[in-house]
Amino acid sequence: MNKISIIAVCLGALVFSACSDIKRTPGKAYMPDMQFSRAVETYSDPRELQAEGINYNARPVAGTISRSADVIYQHLADTTGRYITSSSLRNPLPYLDTLQTVEAERLYLINCGICHGTKLDGNGPLYKGGDGPYAAKPATLVGDPLYEAMSEGTMFYSITYGRNLMGSYATHLTPKQRWEVVHYIKAKQREAKGEATPATAPADATAPATDSTATAAK
Amino acid sequence: MIAYRSIVKKIILSVLLLTVVCFDKQVLAQDGKALFQQNCASCHAVGKDLTGPKLAGIEERVPDKKLLYAWIRNNQAVLATGNKYFTDLYNQWNKTAMNLFPNLTDEEIAAMITYVNTEAAKATAKPAPGDTSAATQAQQSDNSLLFGILTLILAIIVLVLMQVNSNLKRLSDEKDGIPSYEPVPFYRNKAYIALFAVILFIVGGYYTIQGAIGLGRSKDYQPEQPIYYSHKVHAGTNQINCLYCHGGAQEGKHANIPSLNTCMNCHMAINEYAGEKLYREDGTEVNGTEEIQKLYSYTGWDPDQKKYVNEPKPIEWVKIHNLPDHVYFNHAQHVNAGKVACQTCHGEVQEMGEVYQFTDLSMGWCVNCHRETKVQFTDNKFYSIYEKFHNDLKNGSMDSVTVESIGGTECQKCHY
Numbered sequence: 001m002n003k004i005s006i007i008a009v010c011l012g013a014l015v016f017s018a019c020s021d022i023k024r025t026p027g028k029a030y031m032p033d034m035q036f037s038r039a040v041e042t043y044s045d046p047r048e049l050q051a052e053g054i055n056y057n058a059r060p061v062a063g064t065i066s067r068s069a070d071v072i073y074q075h076l077a078d079t080t081g082r083y084i085t086s087s088s089l090r091n092p093l094p095y096l097d098t099l100q101t102v103e104a105e106r107l108y109l110i111n112c113g114i115c116h117g118t119k120l121d122g123n124g125p126l127y128k129g130g131d132g133p134y135a136a137k138p139a140t141l142v143g144d145p146l147y148e149a150m151s152e153g154t155m156f157y158s159i160t161y162g163r164n165l166m167g168s169y170a171t172h173l174t175p176k177q178r179w180e181v182v183h184y185i186k187a188k189q190r191e192a193k194g195e196a197t198p199a200t201a202p203a204d205a206t207a208p209a210t211d212s213t214a215t216a217a218k
Numbered sequence: 219m220i221a222y223r224s225i226v227k228k229i230i231l232s233v234l235l236l237t238v239v240c241f242d243k244q245v246l247a248q249d250g251k252a253l254f255q256q257n258c259a260s261c262h263a264v265g266k267d268l269t270g271p272k273l274a275g276i277e278e279r280v281p282d283k284k285l286l287y288a289w290i291r292n293n294q295a296v297l298a299t300g301n302k303y304f305t306d307l308y309n310q311w312n313k314t315a316m317n318l319f320p321n322l323t324d325e326e327i328a329a330m331i332t333y334v335n336t337e338a339a340k341a342t343a344k345p346a347p348g349d350t351s352a353a354t355q356a357q358q359s360d361n362s363l364l365f366g367i368l369t370l371i372l373a374i375i376v377l378v379l380m381q382v383n384s385n386l387k388r389l390s391d392e393k394d395g396i397p398s399y400e401p402v403p404f405y406r407n408k409a410y411i412a413l414f415a416v417i418l419f420i421v422g423g424y425y426t427i428q429g430a431i432g433l434g435r436s437k438d439y440q441p442e443q444p445i446y447y448s449h450k451v452h453a454g455t456n457q458i459n460c461l462y463c464h465g466g467a468q469e470g471k472h473a474n475i476p477s478l479n480t481c482m483n484c485h486m487a488i489n490e491y492a493g494e495k496l497y498r499e500d501g502t503e504v505n506g507t508e509e510i511q512k513l514y515s516y517t518g519w520d521p522d523q524k525k526y527v528n529e530p531k532p533i534e535w536v537k538i539h540n541l542p543d544h545v546y547f548n549h550a551q552h553v554n555a556g557k558v559a560c561q562t563c564h565g566e567v568q569e570m571g572e573v574y575q576f577t578d579l580s581m582g583w584c585v586n587c588h589r590e591t592k593v594q595f596t597d598n599k600f601y602s603i604y605e606k607f608h609n610d611l612k613n614g615s616m617d618s619v620t621v622e623s624i625g626g627t628e629c630q631k632c633h634y
Contacts, residue, residue: 007373022499023438023574026540030433037543042472082315110459122260125457126484130255133456133488136268137259144256146317164261164269167483172465 079161082154089153093179095197096187104177104184111172112181116141120188136165141185142192155182250333253326257319264337267524268487269314271307274338277331279303287327292318434542440574441536445512446504448496454568455493460560467549467560475535478517485513489521499572538575539564545581546632555600556593556621588626592618 029035040049049056078085096104109118115138117124122140126132141147159178162168173181187197261269280286280303289296289304293316296304404410452458461467466474491506498504514521518528541547552558561567565576577583595601595611595618602608604624610616625631 007377021438023436023440024442026436026439026441028433030430034544035434035540035542043475043537110461110465114456114458114462130251130259133492134484135263135266136261136487137255139260140256165487167479167486169483171477171479172462 078157083157083161083163084154086153086157087151089151089156091152091156091179091182091186093176093183096180096183100180101184101187104180107173107177108181108184111169115166120185138166142188148189148193152179152182152186155185250329250331254330254333257322258330261316264334265341266489270311270316273334274341276334287324290327291320291322294318435578435580436538436540436575437578438574439538440499440572441538442498443535443572444533445516446496446498446506446509446572448504448506448571449567449573450569450571451491451493451496451506460567464560467553470550471548473549478513478530478533481513482517482519485510486519486524489514496571538573539579541579544633546634555598556591557598558591562587584632585627588621591621593621593624595619 046056113124114126115124116122120141122138123129126134127138139147156178159169262273264274266272463476463480464473466472496504496506516533518526518530520527563577607619
């Protein structure tokens with residue numbers, strides 16, 4: 001009888017150990033010195049460096065800017081509110097061709113579409129006509145005169161620094177991508193109003209003031 | 219003739235007037251909801267402070283209807299008159315200027331306020347959502363224990379029956395006069411020992427090999443994270459694109475864990491969870507609103523004051539997918555050039571409450587995929603230099619190009 005009880009206990013232990021199928025630990029590594037990097041990798045813990053006496057600060061050196069980010073620093077003080085001084089800024093990129101439009105649309109759908117809607121009607125899946133979790137109505141980019149009159153520069157600054165409840169998208173989109181998205185929104189607004197996209201590039205301030213983006217900027 | 223003309227004129231005019239009046243009525247009845255969403259909802263909600271204060275109970279706070287209407291149309295003019303309530307309100311909300319709405323008619327404003335009042339009444343009348351689905355969740359996980367106990371009982375019965383059988387045999391042998399040997403206990407019975415050794419060898423060998431193969435692999439690894447972040451809610455229900463948070467996947471080697479400002483893009487406004495109930499893997503219920511509060515404690519955001527008041531600290535998420543140091547893997551190559559969907563390697567993350575490792579990330583798995591996957595060769599700039607393959611595809615001597623045929627199984631692609 002004694003042996004039977006030993007067998008029973010063993011079997012019971014096996015059953016119990018096989019019970020939970022949630023794996024909360026990663027398991028054992030074969031040759032951990034080849035598995036885990038000794039060099040500092042992207043998600044290395046900076047405290048380990050500090051413990052070894054290495055000074056590490058994740059912030060960029062004060063005063064340095066990214067090579068592509070120069071345009072943001074034209075109106076350095078204009079980082080909150082309505083971005084009035086930046087409204088004079090013009091989109092430095094030429095109008096988008098078909099391929100670039102596809103790319104700009106992709107960027108818009110990833111980053112903006114969840115709130116502002118795939119049709120730019122301010123009714124994305126997060127708002128869902130007031131039924132979604134997002135309580136504030138996102139801006140109606142096409143169909144609201146307020147946003148159709150908004151200048152490209154103000155749009156760019158709104159994307160860069162955020163506006164009202166919208167956060168900054170500086171970490172999501174490079175300045176070039178932000179200008180592309182601004183181009184895309186403006187093109188959609190023109191399309192809805194039945195205007196054609198001007199053929200010439202609006203590249204600099206000497207461009208004729210008759211094109212539609214210039215009038216929108218005022 | 220002239221008399222006719224005047225009658226016709228009158229009729230036309232009255233018809234016009236009627237349509238205008240009707241249309242106006244329609245505007246009035248045409249839900250205040252639409253007007254509210256068009257004009258107010260980007261800054262105000264009924265029961266929640268957003269960019270501006272919540273609007274529930276607005277008529278109690280501003281009983282003077284004329285003043286309220288004047289404020290809604292042109293708040294700057296009201297501020298200029300030095301009204302105390304509105305000046306205080308303006309200062310309290312960090313002097314955020316409200317937009318001007320000079321074109322709203324009295325009826326439109328009334329319709330919107332009626333909408334606000336009905337919504338506010340609805341919100342107070344709504345009872346707390348009952349919990350019904352909790353019981354069903356708990357029942358499912360206990361089956362394996364039940365089966366284990368059943369197996370155990372059956373095993374004991376088999377052993378007892380075997381004992382009884384041998385005893386009965388001995389008794390019948392004694393009766394028949396066949397001399398019975400002293401019974402050999404089963405642990406000294408050679409047949410039993412041999413059988414046991416073979417079984418031990420097979421089972422032990424199986425587990426040893428499986429364990430050895432599993433070293434360094436962590437399929438199904440599902441750690442508990444510092445915040446219960448549900449991909450099911452974010453990427454599933456709310457349809458947020460993977461690349462919204464993990465934009466690094468198209469830029470470089472790492473897909474990146476989003477920084478806290480990405481969370482706050484939405485969670486500045488979304489401070490409570492009201493969707494369907496959430497459960498951890500062990501069946502305990504998750505309070506979504508509390509988890510959002512945890513995010514606020516990390517970012518230092520004060521939802522009452524609507525600004526960052528405390529020093530932020532990073533969330534130490536537990537990394538799930540780890541490749542050994544001697545393997546090079548680049549997300550951008552797979553996402554941009556390869557056009558591989560995230561779900562191919564990570565599973566249906568948009569269905570996961572807690573994320574687990576979907577594949578074992580073994581070398582066999584990598585190589586197998588490289589052998590089988592057909593490269594999207596046409597309309598893909600990245601592969602435009604493979605002239606021979608393009609020609610072969612064109613004249614039909616090759617029907618598809620796999621990753622292997624462009625060097626995807628060379629050692630040096632991943633190990634260097």
